[in-house]
Amino acid sequence: MSDHSLSGTQVLEAHGLSKQVSSPEGTLTILSDVSFKISAGESVAVVGPSGAGKSTLLALLAGLDLPTAGHVVLNGSNLSSLDEDGRAQLRAENVGFVFQSFHLVPSLNALENVMLPLELAGQSNARSAALEIIRKVGLEERWSHYPAQLSGGEKQRVAIARAFATEPAVLFADEPTGNLDSRTGANIMKLMFELNRSSSTTLVLVTHDQSLAERCDRILSLDVGLLVSDERVAE
Amino acid sequence: MKAVVFALRSFGRELRSGEVLVLLAAVALAVSALTAVGFLTDRIGKAVARQANEVLAADLRLRSQERVPDEWRDLAHDYELDTAETMSFPSVVFSGDESALATIKVVSNEYPLRGSVRVSDTLFGEQRTADDIPAPGEVWADGALLARVGADVGDTLAIGELDLTVSAVLTYRPDQSIGFASLAPSVMLNIDDISRSGLIGEGSRVAYALLVAGDERAVADFNEAIQDQLPESVRVRSQEDSSERAYNAADRAQRFLSLTAVISLLLSAVAVAMSARRFAHRRMDTVALMKSLGATQGFVISVSFVQLILLGVLGIAAGSVIGFAAEEALSRILIDLMQQADLPKTGLRPIFLASTSALILLLGFALPSIIQLRNTPPLRVLRHDVMPPAPSHLFVGGLALAAVAALLYRSVGDVRMLVILIGGIIVIGGLLYLVGRGMVALLGRARSGVGVAWRYGLANVARRGRDSAVQVVAFGLGITVLLLLTLVRTDLLEGWRQTLDDDAPNHFLINIQPHELDSVASLFEASNIDRPTFTPMVRARMTTINGESVKDREYPNEDGKWLANREANLSWAASMSPSNELIEGEWWPLDYAGPPLVSIEEESATNAGLKIGDHLNFFVAGKEVEAEIASTRKVNWDSFQPNFFIVLSPGALDGMPATYISSLRIPEAKKPMLIGLVRAHPSVSVIDLGAILEQVRGIIEKASLAVQAVFLFTLAAGIAVLFAAVQSTIDERRFESAMLRALGARRRTVFLGVMAEFAALGTAAGILASAGASVLAYLVATRLFELPYEFSPVIWLAGVSAGVLIVCLSGYFAARGAVNARPADVLRSVGN
């Protein structure tokens, strides 16, 4: 495997990542010795069959969980050297998420959901900033609606707005279209790539959709916990 | 700070969305139950105490051998208290040639301050309540006295230098049981006459009293103020040390009321704990999300804590209003039932107490869940099954117990009750949890042999292992305390009912000479009244205990010293009175003829430091009698049977000058036969207990009503609280049933499955609660209320059916919503 990150600074580095969990049947290896580097502004797809360890890898990269071996460097900080609060702080400043199952807070309306990370980061103009981005995702008519009143596609738009609201350095998306029909999914991805380009965010996209993956700059393939290929997509 | 601002802002949103409503409702319900029960117990307690104060005809009674100095009366007026003056002394009353010893009761205009005097216009005629006191120149006299001297209403009685017209027959005065020992029938006259009577002077044995009554606080303050300054000769009596029986009833009622307060507190704790678990559980996803978005642990916990407090404050505000309104409505009804003009008012204390209690409960029972939230792994956003580590049992239990103990100590104040309750809760809670887990495991195994609905329900019980066990404990504890309340109430009312038995003796005969026994008995038989049992009585003085003089001896307390040094009434008996219960040692055989043995009343034995095997010497009519203590007995004074602290074996007092006493029931219609009895045996005194009985009955009836009312209310509140607790477990079931229906299960099947789960939980909780309540009720009844207690299988039936009924019924309402929800909606909302 060659190093593709020729240009720009490294925003995300995985060094020999392994993850094992103990189960009733003994120790289970979910990831073994995965290494790569991602530079600023790159969009990277992580592909592989279900159960390959994609979500696990994403969790480790974002510091939601810690590896059994190896370490992650996110925007210059070694995640393993930080405690949980330190990692949370780092996420607040650098990371955005879009999940397969949306994860909107049911008690908050669309606007408030988008405001959430801004408020967590202590931004004073949370409301106007959130309104601005809500407009960008085309939901200005529906900002006051609660998640239960929104369709899947609309929920994911809110989630995308929320993810981009803090202008994160890295955006993690775990099968963002997995719960959507193909047309809605296509629209969502279009929106995501647009926002990604305009804000020059680094994108890490987990998907098992090959055509989606090919719209990224680079594809990492996982199989049973091993990184089996790392390829640049021909323009 | 950021957290507080964030918490405040998002709290509004959460309220709007209804997310926190269940916990809010639980807190509000707890506060309203606590407030209403607090108010009611407070007010009813005061009403009962006031009724008990009737025995003094006042709230406070200052007694003295000389006139109570005016300054004390003035001081009482300074405290805005009412006062009245009384004197009483024995004197001979004449009517023509006939005379009899009477207790002269001299009263001032304001008498009585509590209760009322009753009179009738003819001998043994209809009674009525007297609004005033005898006018100057008039006298009200006891029927027995009039009968003895052969006088009637309208005749003249000579008392000292006074000639007074009998204007009514005195049938009842509230304070007649005071100075019970004086026994002579009383006459009542106006204090304005007394200076002319010539009876008050050097050497006369007059007991003066200043009666004081008024606002409870003012009385207490006044009592406090005079405590240290009163001269030796003046003694203060308040309700606590007045008539044993009336006080017992009032005291037990008070204890019951505080028990209900405690129980509503425990129920509230159950509801708050359950809803807090739900609150925390539902927030878990949000917390995981906030953490993935960069919230720190400190931030998460601050936000949750602030919101918890806000919730508490809101719940308390709502609960206070509801509780206050409920109490207003209830007390109206009670005022009617108890035939009180009004229930004594209380301050806002119950609201304050309920509010702080709810806050403490919230902290004690919700904090562990909130702290657990802090540890929610952010990974949960990707893997829904990861959970924060469960808080340690020790931490949860310790915190909850600390909260409960703090609350109980304040509201119970009675350390013994506190220890019993806390001990009971720990033991029962622990057992419930262990057995609950065991049952959950067993139920899980039982599922292979049942239909699909039951299999689903039982599988759920087993799968939710720890959760199910926690629910069993919560419901079990809730039902335990409700059962306990029911049991104690039944015991209490039953005990009282026996006291009020229509066959209870209503007259005492005393001072019957041995040679009069047959003639007295035949008089009764002639009137078709059962031959009474005569109990012998000999006056004696204790001289030594184990050879040591009773004067020099050290006693555990003053009562014991008094008992050993006073002139005592001894009795003897072959068999023990049915109103006694043997505590220690053995009662002598029926044909016992050995050296003298003695049986001592248990409490006096303790007070005087006496134990089995001690040797007592008595000085009786010039002779020494030595007896060994063979047993101690408990005496049921409520029985109105002749009872003695000291009873000797037969033969021990042979040849000593004895008189006999007897208690018996004389029906109202046959009372006139007493006139003949008193005439034929002038030395025999007849004491009419009717009035005292009636007094006790009045107190007991009101106390019973109060107990019933508070019981019903607490029961209702308790069931409501348990309902709320069941509601809090419904979320998960909602999702599961939606899933099952999506898989093609029929609604009916899913519904039955959920009900099966509740039925299993309810049965488990009911069985455990029955066991717990049996033990607790035994402890409470015997240790606190000093009532006999019998284990009854009915409890088990009641407990299990209550468990199944309450849990299933509330489960039914909760499950209906869950099952009826459109699967698509439920499943979709999970993703959010």
Ligand SMILES: Nc1ncnc2c1ncn2[C@@H]1O[C@H](COP(=O)(O)OP(=O)(O)O)[C@@H](O)[C@H]1O
């Ligand atoms: N904490 C865990 N405990 C047990 N098994 C786990 C845990 N995390 C992941 N796994 C298992 O590891 C494998 C990879 O999971 P995941 O990363 O979610 O795969 P993907 O997202 O590629 O479908 C799966 O078989 C999953 O069940």
Ligand SMILES: [Mg+2]
């Ligand atoms: Mg996955």
